[in-house]
Amino acid sequence: MQMSAPHVESILRVRDLVKHFPVAGSRQVVHAVNGVSLEVYRGETVALVGESGSGKTTVGRCVAGLLRATSGIVIFRDVEVNAPSKLDYRYMRGKIQLVFQEPGESLDPKMRIEDSIAEPLRAARWPGERRAARVLEVTELVGLQVKVLRQYPWELSAGQQQKVAIARAIATNPELVVLDEPTSALDPTARAEIIELLRTIQEKLGTAYLFISHDLSTVRYISHRVAVMYLGMIVEHGSTTEIFRRPTHPYTIGLLSSVMLPDPRQTLRRGLQLKGEIPSPISLPQGCYLASRCPLADGRCRLELPPAVDVGRGHFVHCFKHDETRQFQFVAETGGALPASASQSVQPSP
Numbered sequence: 121m122q123m124s125a126p127h128v129e130s131i132l133r134v135r136d137l138v139k140h141f142p143v144a145g146s147r148q149v150v151h152a153v154n155g156v157s158l159e160v161y162r163g164e165t166v167a168l169v170g171e172s173g174s175g176k177t178t179v180g181r182c183v184a185g186l187l188r189a190t191s192g193i194v195i196f197r198d199v200e201v202n203a204p205s206k207l208d209y210r211y212m213r214g215k216i217q218l219v220f221q222e223p224g225e226s227l228d229p230k231m232r233i234e235d236s237i238a239e240p241l242r243a244a245r246w247p248g249e250r251r252a253a254r255v256l257e258v259t260e261l262v263g264l265q266v267k268v269l270r271q272y273p274w275e276l277s278a279g280q281q282q283k284v285a286i287a288r289a290i291a292t293n294p295e296l297v298v299l300d301e302p303t304s305a306l307d308p309t310a311r312a313e314i315i316e317l318l319r320t321i322q323e324k325l326g327t328a329y330l331f332i333s334h335d336l337s338t339v340r341y342i343s344h345r346v347a348v349m350y351l352g353m354i355v356e357h358g359s360t361t362e363i364f365r366r367p368t369h370p371y372t373i374g375l376l377s378s379v380m381l382p383d384p385r386q387t388l389r390r391g392l393q394l395k396g397e398i399p400s401p402i403s404l405p406q407g408c409y410l411a412s413r414c415p416l417a418d419g420r421c422r423l424e425l426p427p428a429v430d431v432g433r434g435h436f437v438h439c440f441k442h443d444e445t446r447q448f449q450f451v452a453e454t455g456g457a458l459p460a461s462a463s464q465s466v467q468p469s470p
C-alpha cells in the first residue's frame with residue numbers, strides 16, 4: 121500500500137550538509153556526509169536508505185542536533201539547529217527527537233521506565249503534574265501496560281524497550297522524530313508491531329519522521345518519500361511510488377536488484393550488479409562516486425560530479441546516464457512503459 125503525503129508545510133530544511141570526522145593520528149578526515157540537501161514536510165515520512173557507511177546516521181544526528189555539522193545548514197522551522205540562540209534553544213527543546221537502532225542506546229539501564237519517559241519532559245520544563253499524566257498517556261499510546269513504568273529496561277523484551285524509546289521520543293509532542301533503523305534489532309513480529317505503531321502515532325499526532333533504514337520493504341510501506349544515499353551524498357530522491365516504480369540511479373537499481381519486493385508491479389525488468397566495494401570515505405573518488413562500481417559509467421562519469429536532474433514528477437537523480445537506466449525499469453503487462461498518470465504523485469509542491 122502506498123501512503124499519500126498529508127501536508128505541504130515544510131518543517132525541516134537541510135542544505136549542503138557536510139560532516140567530516142577526524143582520523144585519529146592523521147591529518148586526514150572521514151568524509152561521512154558530502155553535501156546533503158533535503159526537506160521534510162509536516163506529518164510525512166521521509167526515508168533515508170543506503171548501504172552501511174553511506175552517512176545515514178550522521179545525517180540523522182546532525183538533524184537532531186547531536187552532532188555539529190562541518191558546514192551547511194539544518195533549519196527546523198526558522199531555527200538553525202547547529203547554532204540556536206538561547207531563546208531558540210528553549211523553543212527547540214523537545215521539537216525534534218531521536219530513536220536509536222538499539223533501544224539500549226535510548227534507555228538508561230539504571231533508570232526506571234517512567235523516569236526514562238519523563239526525562240525529555242523534564243528537559244523541556246514540563247511541570248511535574250503534567251509530566252506524570254503525559255507519561256501515562258504515551259505509555260498507553262504505544263500499547264504498553266502501566267506496570268512497566270516501575271520496571272527497568274532489562275526486565276522488558278527488545279520490542280517493549282523500543283516501544284518505551286518511542287514513548288519517550290513522542291512525549292514532548294515533537295514535530296519530527298528521527299528514527300535510526302528502529303526495527304533492525306528486532307525479530308519479525310516485534311518489527312511489524314513497531315512499524316504499525318509508528319504509523320498509528322503519525323495518524324494520531326501528525327508527527328513527521330526521518331526514517332533511516334536498510335530495509336526497502338519497510339521503507340516502501342511506511343514512507344511518503346525516499347532519499348537514496350551513497351558515500352555521503354543523496355544520489356536520487358522522489359516519492360516512494362516513483363523510487364520503487366521508476367528507480368533511475370544505477371545505485372538505486374543495484375539496491376533494488378539485491379532484494380525481493382513483494383509487489384510484481386514494482387519489480388525491475390532486469391537487475392543491475394554493482395561491481396566491487398564502496399570506496400573509502402577518507403579519499404573520495406573524482407567524478408561520480410559510483411563510477412568505479414557502475415556498469416554504465418564512461419569517461420565523463422569518472423571526471424565530473426553529476427548534478428541533480430529533474431526526471432519529472434518530483435523525482436531527482438544525480439546521474440549522467442539516467443536515460444540509459446530506463447532499460448531496467450518496470451514494464452507494464454501491455455508491454456509499454458507505465459504512463460505517467462499511473463503513478464500517484466505524492467510529492468508535495470515545494
Ligand SMILES: Nc1ncnc2c1ncn2[C@@H]1O[C@H](COP(=O)(O)OP(=O)(O)OP(=O)(O)O)[C@@H](O)[C@H]1O
Pocket residue numbers: 141142150151152170171172173174175176177178179401
Ligand atoms: N564518530 C565517528 N568518527 C569517525 N568516523 C565516523 C564516526 N561516525 C561515523 N563515522 C564514519 O562515517 C561514515 C558514515 O557513517 P554512518 O554511521 O553515518 O553511516 P550509516 O549509513 O549510518 O551506516 P550503517 O548503515 O552501518 O548504520 C562511515 O565511514 C563511518 O565509519
Ligand SMILES: [Mg+2]
Pocket residue numbers: 176177178300
Ligand atoms: Mg547508521
